[in-house]
Amino acid sequence: MDGKWPVAVASLGGVSEIEVVRIGPDEWQEFRSVRLASLRDAPGAFGARYDDWVAADGDRWRRRLVDVPLTLVARSDGHPVGVVSGADDGQRVELISMWVAPEQRGTGLAGRLIEQVVAWAASHERPTFLMVRDDNEAAIRSYARAGFTDLGVPDGWPADAPLERRMRHDG
Secondary structure: OOOEEEEEEEEOOEEEEEEEEEOOHHHHHHHHHHHHHHHHHOOOOOOOOHHHHOOOOHHHHHHHHHHOOEEEEEEEOOEEEEEEEEEEOOOOEEEEEEEEOHHHOOOOHHHHHHHHHHHHHHHOOOOEEEEEEOOOHHHHHHHHHOOEEEEEOOOOOOOOOOOEEEEEEOO
16 A cells, blocks of 8 residues: 555535655655644644654654654645554554644544555554543544544553553454
8 A cells, every 4th residue: 555545525615635645754854744733733642742853853754754664644735734654563553643634624534544544454464553542532533433442541551641542443
């Protein structure tokens, strides 16, 4: 599953063509742009923080795109409006770094991005899992609509950490 996946997404102004593209280390600047936007927009939703990445050099961004084998960027009019990644540990794929720009929420784009990661995992004969903040009800609903089952907060979750729920795709 390499290359581009055009996705038509309804928007308030009619239908806007959304292009979903798999990127790699050569596209690190585009990834930097969308990842920093996600960390600014939803600072509590990710394990990483904006301050941890804003001053990172190109080598660090490239390494992230090598270390995580699947990263997809959604573009509208050539600008990134969404991102998701799939980390593969050899036994399962972990859906990570999921974000959709506020103006694209409610259009179905999140479902399309999730679907692409699940399909990629299935093509590698791996199940798909994810972790999501317990207080991120919109994300939990999106994942449930996409076929994920809520497994709850893992046993032994640190008392001083924000609660996160484990979810598994049932496909």
